[in-house]
Amino acid sequence: MTTGIVTCYRHHDRRAGVTCQRCGRPICPSCMVPASVGFHCPECARAGAQQVHTMRSLRAPSGGPVVTQVLIALNAVVFLADLVAGGAASLWASSYSRISEWGLLVGAALGSNGQPIGVADGQWWRIVTSGFLHAGLVHIGMNMLVLWILGSQLEPALGRARFLALYLTSLVAGAFGVLLVSPTSPTVGASGAIFGLLGAAFAAQRARGIDPWRSGLGGLLILNLVITFAVPGISVGGHVGGLLGGLLAGFVVFRLDERTRSAVPAVVACAAITVVLWVGCLWAASHWADPVLGFLSSR
Template sequence: MSTPGGGEMHQPLPGCFRHQDRPTGLRCSRCGRPACHECLRQAPVGFHCVDCIEQERKGAAARMPRAARPGTATAGLRTTLSAHPTVTYALIGLNVLAYLITAVQAGSILDNNRGSALYERFALVPGLVANGEWWRLIGSGFLHFGILHLAVNMYALYVVGIACENALGKLRYSLVYLVGLLGGSAAVMFGAWNGQTAGASGAIFGLFGAVLIILLRLRRNPNMMIAVIVINVIISVSVPGISWLGHLGGFLAGTAATAAIVYAPEALRAVGMRAPTRKAVVGAGFGVLGALFVVEIVLIAVQVASIQDRYALILPHLRF
């Protein structure tokens, strides 16, 4: 535009909507407001201001299924990683410590089950459990046959344990681990009354089931976990000396316990139960679940104990 005097008239540039002292010729292609280069971001078409980008992000999060939102929880499941999976590390430490003690007592890293007083005291022998040595049901879950058995189980515990602890939290994760361990011991009680079993495999199979339930609840692809479970089942039934009963019992127990934890709150919410009542019912239900496994162990032990009359002279002195 020209003035009568022959000069040119310049229209002043508007200021950035966030920084009024910064004249700019740029605008947000979404809201149309003037914005400086610092307040604009590249978009599929043109540039969007930082406010529009934030609104887009919030809108996308609101449309996203709750289970898929970063940093949120579904039925108490956390989707963010914890920097301190202390329960998993403590469990690994206890297993390693027990192995080192048995190896020193036996004088062998491979045959640590021979000549170890700790092993003799805590390995799971159904006949001895029936004779009153109930501590073997838990203690056997921290013993291992040789360093390879320990290494395989501890690696599996490290991988799935951290995932479960992150999702469930320390207390519920500890309870699932314990229920899986007891479920494995209960299943072993169906086996030979004078056989010996040891290892964390029952509890770890319980965690396999727990991870599967967690993935299904979060609506994530469970194919990889299913493949891991199938491979371990094949190994359990095809390799001699592996207690497939312990693995099966642990898997069923851990799966049932985790399903109760992650699905029960949703079911109770659906029928209109208030939050404090839901928590009390879920806690009581989990306690009942644990009690059922204890009852199962007692009933099996009573069955095994029925043979004591037949082996009265052998059973009190049974060792391996």
């Protein structure tokens, strides 16, 4: 006796929503790749050389980008508070606001009062708080624009829990890159986490049978990396660290998403990666920045 329920040919525990327009096999929403007419399965999408994809191919019916909106709101509130305190517009000047000096990322340095500050001095919260501080209106404006574009695509595809876990992993990965490359330079901004989202989007397209180089995402990544290395004052460690962290976490998250509907395994995996990166931040701050701070203090 048959039940009449058709399941996805790739995920036998999931109900098929449509059939592939090219091969006719039943596919679930996770396997649906939009085509010029209907939907294709991942295999047919890879085989169709004439097909052009965009970031919209990542969309899935799982709600609006609420977490993205909350993250943007948090960044805006912190920026306004820092601006009122007198630090956001002149963060790199000799005088810092209490908010910016308390929250910026640095492995080891001397504060405005001449006392040591930084992750190496036990101020571990800087690993996270630095990702919500920005050095001026243009800085936060550009970061929040890109966060909205990426978040509005990735969050509906991943779900809120997985997207937030991925964002936080990318943020800590960016901090780890900063503490490895420039541990004594005060650093702020959400760009490390945003580069992580770019890496995750790259992983998402690969996992769903989309060629990132043909969709335009690969070129966008290369362009941003060129800007990172070519323009002075941009955190190379933060951008590259966030990108690599997001790429790794993204591959893990989307592979797990193919195997289970539950968000728990992906969140746990991101948490595990974040813990490793966090330990790396503490190690890098102590082993790379402390000797430099000792030299500065002795002069």
